[in-house]
Amino acid sequence: MKEYKRITTPLTEDVIADLRIGDRVLISGVLYTARDAAHKRLVELIEQGKPLPIDLQGQIIYYVGPAPAKPGQVIGSAGPTTSYRMDPYTIPLLKLGLKGMIGKGNRSPEIRKACQVYKAVYFEAVGGAGALLAKRIVSVEIVAYEDLGPEAIRRLEVKDFPVIVANDIYGGDIFEEGVRKYRLTGTG
Amino acid sequence: MREIPYETVVETVKQMCMEANYEMGPDMYAALRTALEREESPQGKAVLEQIIENAEIAKTERVPICQDTGVAVFFVEVGEDVKIVGGSLKDAIYEGVRKGYQEGYLRKSMVQDPLRRVNTGDNTPPIIHFDLVPGDKLRLLFAAKGGGSENMSVARLFAPAAGKEGIKKFVLEVVEKAGGNPCPPIVIGVGIGGNFEMSAILAKKALFRPIGSRHPDPFYAQMEEEILEEVNKLGIGPMGMGGRVTAFDVHIEVMPCHIASLPVAVNIQCHANRHVEREL
Numbered sequence: 001m002k003e004y005k006r007i008t009t010p011l012t013e014d015v016i017a018d019l020r021i022g023d024r025v026l027i028s029g030v031l032y033t034a035r036d037a038a039h040k041r042l043v044e045l046i047e048q049g050k051p052l053p054i055d056l057q058g059q060i061i062y063y064v065g066p067a068p069a070k071p072g073q074v075i076g077s078a079g080p081t082t083s084y085r086m087d088p089y090t091i092p093l094l095k096l097g098l099k100g101m102i103g104k105g106n107r108s109p110e111i112r113k114a115c116q117v118y119k120a121v122y123f124e125a126v127g128g129a130g131a132l133l134a135k136r137i138v139s140v141e142i143v144a145y146e147d148l149g150p151e152a153i154r155r156l157e158v159k160d161f162p163v164i165v166a167n168d169i170y171g172g173d174i175f176e177e178g179v180r181k182y183r184l185t186g187t188g
Numbered sequence: 189m190r191e192i193p194y195e196t197v198v199e200t201v202k203q204m205c206m207e208a209n210y211e212m213g214p215d216m217y218a219a220l221r222t223a224l225e226r227e228e229s230p231q232g233k234a235v236l237e238q239i240i241e242n243a244e245i246a247k248t249e250r251v252p253i254c255q256d257t258g259v260a261v262f263f264v265e266v267g268e269d270v271k272i273v274g275g276s277l278k279d280a281i282y283e284g285v286r287k288g289y290q291e292g293y294l295r296k297s298m299v300q301d302p303l304r305r306v307n308t309g310d311n312t313p314p315i316i317h318f319d320l321v322p323g324d325k326l327r328l329l330f331a332a333k334g335g336g337s338e339n340m341s342v343a344r345l346f347a348p349a350a351g352k353e354g355i356k357k358f359v360l361e362v363v364e365k366a367g368g369n370p371c372p373p374i375v376i377g378v379g380i381g382g383n384f385e386m387s388a389i390l391a392k393k394a395l396f397r398p399i400g401s402r403h404p405d406p407f408y409a410q411m412e413e414e415i416l417e418e419v420n421k422l423g424i425g426p427m428g429m430g431g432r433v434t435a436f437d438v439h440i441e442v443m444p445c446h447i448a449s450l451p452v453a454v455n456i457q458c459h460a461n462r463h464v465e466r467e468l
């Protein structure tokens with residue numbers, strides 16, 4: 001079995017340069033959550049030249065809308081949501097120093113290119129593994145947009161949060177390369 | 189007339205909502221283990237291992253397998269000799285869903301209006317398909333159907349000439365286009381015949397069959413196997429990162445149809461294939 005790479009946030013250029021598609025990574029440190037509605041608000045602030053409620057420098061955003069926490073739980077099941085919906089909002093955040101994104105499914109060619117240009121990484125978390133992923137979250141704090149409920153921006157402290165590198169800074173794409181490697185049928 | 193108290197239905201539905209969301213069926217466990225043995229891609233194996241571990245955590249800790257605890261979908265077979273006392277059957281199912289999602293800490297994912305999109309707050313309304321059958325039993329089938337995989341489903345009306353080959357090609361196109369988005373490995377429900385709406389209902393119903401079961405008609409059983417083999421040649425793999433196992437199974441349900449039509453619907457289900465069944 002392939003080894004894990006352990007990384008800690010905020011992400012530095014050296015750490016990012018070492019990540020290649022297919023790498024299994026365990027993240028410790030801080031993740032910020034944001035889905036469609038929070039992304040929309042962040043980008044509106046940027047367009048108006050206003051400051052953001054969070055400093056994105058070197059940070060990772062996790063695309064997630066968790067289930068409610070049971071008594072005694074830090075957070076309810078918290079697996080990734082589909083990432084392509086965040087594509088239209090992503091580049092302005094990368095320009096502000098965002099270095100990592102976690103979600104599920106492939107990104108647009110623009111975002112793949114932007115990962116190269118802005119030296120950022122897109123990680124795949126396993127969709128539907130919400131119970132397991134929730135256990136790697138040690139604390140949760142709402143930092144902005146509480147009115148958005150499950151879509152509010154939360155600051156998660158995570159320990160050994162498991163992901164796989166899907167887009168690296170070298171233009172690699174795990175979805176394209178993986179499927180090419182295992183495809184057995186002719187045309188497509 | 190056999191009588192079933194309203195409260196019994198409420199309680200049963202509530203339990204079904206929780207159980208389906210916390211516990212994977214035995215057929216799914218078996219399918220996951222077989223997939224792990226067959227999978228060659230390292231990413232694919234890593235994904236399958238996590239899915240299995242996740243299912244175990246969800247089961248022991250009684251928490252949802254996936255945070256998208258879905259639309260509550262029911263197929264209800266009502267015996268002609270059954271009567272619900274103390275309230276209506278439909279109200280009982282609604283109340284059971286409300287309680288199950290609230291008390292079970294399940295995410296509420298329904299919006300009241302498709303365009304104005306305000307959350308109903310209790311995951312109602314469920315989607316219920318009623319059927320009247322002989323006998324004095326009430327049979328309830330429940331699925332928690334996630335949005336990610338539902339979004340990748342398609343219905344199309346073919347000319348009869350499209351035949352078996354046309355349908356196979358269509359299913360492959362739908363699966364290929366979906367790629368990693370519906371959280372593969374997937375289960376594929378194919379509804380053939382009926383009319384426009386019935387083909388989609390058949391496709392949904394097909395998802396309730398246990399993994400590994402074959403259609404009783406050898407013609408369709410063979411077609412299921414052929415499609416499954418072709419789908420797994422696509423190389424999409426677990427979570428779309430490449431691999432041998434793209435689908436766990438293909439289930440076809442059929443019905444008579446009009447001489448001019450060949451309706452076909454493909455309903456995609458993710459690996460969080462959550463459904464349960466109860467008879468009262």
Ligand code: SF4
Pocket residue numbers: 079080081127128129254255256257333334335336337369370371458459460
């Ligand atoms: S597609 Fe299924 S497993 Fe994936 S996030 Fe949605 S409900 Fe969960």
